[in-house]
Amino acid sequence: MPTDGLTLDALTLTQGDFSLSADLTVPEGQTIAVMGPSGGGKSTLLSGIAGFLSPTSGRILWNGQDITPAAPAQRPVTMLFQEHNLFPHLTLAQNVGLALGPSLKHAASPKVADALSRVGLETLGPRRPAEVSGGQRSRAALARILLAGKPLVLMDEPFAALGPGLKQDMLALVDETLRAAGRTLLMVTHDPADARAIADQVIVVEESRALPPTPTAELLDNPPPGLASYLGTSARARSSS
Numbered sequence: 001m002p003t004d005g006l007t008l009d010a011l012t013l014t015q016g017d018f019s020l021s022a023d024l025t026v027p028e029g030q031t032i033a034v035m036g037p038s039g040g041g042k043s044t045l046l047s048g049i050a051g052f053l054s055p056t057s058g059r060i061l062w063n064g065q066d067i068t069p070a071a072p073a074q075r076p077v078t079m080l081f082q083e084h085n086l087f088p089h090l091t092l093a094q095n096v097g098l099a100l101g102p103s104l105k106h107a108a109s110p111k112v113a114d115a116l117s118r119v120g121l122e123t124l125g126p127r128r129p130a131e132v133s134g135g136q137r138s139r140a141a142l143a144r145i146l147l148a149g150k151p152l153v154l155m156d157e158p159f160a161a162l163g164p165g166l167k168q169d170m171l172a173l174v175d176e177t178l179r180a181a182g183r184t185l186l187m188v189t190h191d192p193a194d195a196r197a198i199a200d201q202v203i204v205v206e207e208s209r210a211l212p213p214t215p216t217a218e219l220l221d222n223p224p225p226g227l228a229s230y231l232g233t234s235a236r237a238r239s240s241s
């Protein structure tokens with residue numbers, strides 16, 4: 001079994017009477033789209049990897065090291081939710097500075113200025129989240145992830161609330177900045193266009209299983225029956241464009 005990257009070794013995750021199994025490896029540095037029908041277990045998978053949900057069996061390894069017993073903060077993992085988790089009473093610089101520790105003094109660090117400039121927010125550090133646009137809030141959340149320095153980044157439909165143009169811009173920025181930083185990204189999305197835009201491979205989550213990653217074009221050009229019916233005609237329309 002390869003040891004570089006994320007390995008889910010005979011993993012079972014359980015929520016109520018729902019159970020998800022996974023036995024797969026994600027190579028370090030890759031961008032992976034996580035796709036599948038609603039209720040299939042995509043968020044359950046991310047919660048297990050992040051450590052919010054303890055597995056009922058199996059192990060989670062990062063670069064060969066067993067992280068299954070580690071608390072979320074001790075894992076090499078950071079997670080971005082749709083609402084981005086910015087504190088409304090703090091400035092963008094203070095929010096980004098939290099990646100360096102709980103003191104608000106980190107807002108003045110050159111590292112925060114650098115992270116803000118990498119996402120195009122160099123002048124907006126003093127503003128609060130309510131004083132910037134939705135796209136700019138997404139950028140601030142991405143800056144915090146870049147600064148946090150964790151090698152594995154999880155995103156659960158991160159930009160669903162943005163309009164299509166803005167979403168594309170954010171995906172391009174995520175791709176550019178996380179790849180440059182050598183991060184491994186698992187991103188839940190319902191949109192095959194998102195996967196085609198940035199994902200090297202896709203993990204399909206359906207019928208209580210997370211399947212091993214498959215190269216994006218190969219999978220979306222010829223989806224297995226379960227994924228094809230979930231994607232409907234949209235995947236075919238996009239694959240021919």
Ligand SMILES: Nc1ncnc2c1ncn2[C@@H]1O[C@H](COP(=O)(O)OP(=O)(O)OP(=O)(O)O)[C@@H](O)[C@H]1O
Pocket residue numbers: 015016017018036037038039040041042043044045205
């Ligand atoms: N806290 C919980 N307790 C019991 N069952 C849960 C809990 N959270 C989720 N489930 C169930 O687990 C299954 C998988 O849910 P999950 O949220 O992982 O799916 P998903 O693929 O992310 O769906 P969606 O695309 O709709 O967000 C569902 O059947 C859901 O009802």
